[in-house]
Amino acid sequence: MKSFMANKELVDPKWLLVDADDVILGRLASKVATVLMGKHKPTYTPHVDTGDYVVVVNASKVKVSGTKSDYKFYDYYTHYPSGRKIVSYDTMMEKHPERIIELAVKRMLPKTKLGRAMLKKLKVYAGANHNQVAQQPEKMEI
Secondary structure: OOOOOOOHHHOOOOEEEEEOOOOEHHHHHHHHHHHHHOOOOOOOOOOOOOOOEEEEEOHHHOEOOOOHHHHOEEEEEOOOOOOEEEEEHHHHHHHOHHHHHHHHHHOOOOOOHHHHHHHOOEEEOOOOOOOOOOOOOEEOOO
């Protein structure tokens, strides 16, 4: 009995549309990461990018459970001495709501070249409008 191994030529990615309005951030990120990796398909192969493209709209309306909005912080380093910057969840939501979803999904993907290629297939928009109308994305329920 032979095992099926997908390759780049056999993959036909679809475009999916996700509405993040009143959805919990972690649940949304785990579903999106699964779709980006291709684990929702029977042809999943770990070393091949078999996932679909995902367009997330209404990122500014995503929710977090409990009191995470008070205690959740994002930090980054500017590569200068004493360059560590810490940004609260509320500040990040005001300035860059799409980065919250991008970071949550990025941390659930593999930390390899393949994971970075999967992340490029994620498009996040703060409002209800998006630029991928020509690809005719199918609506995906979370």
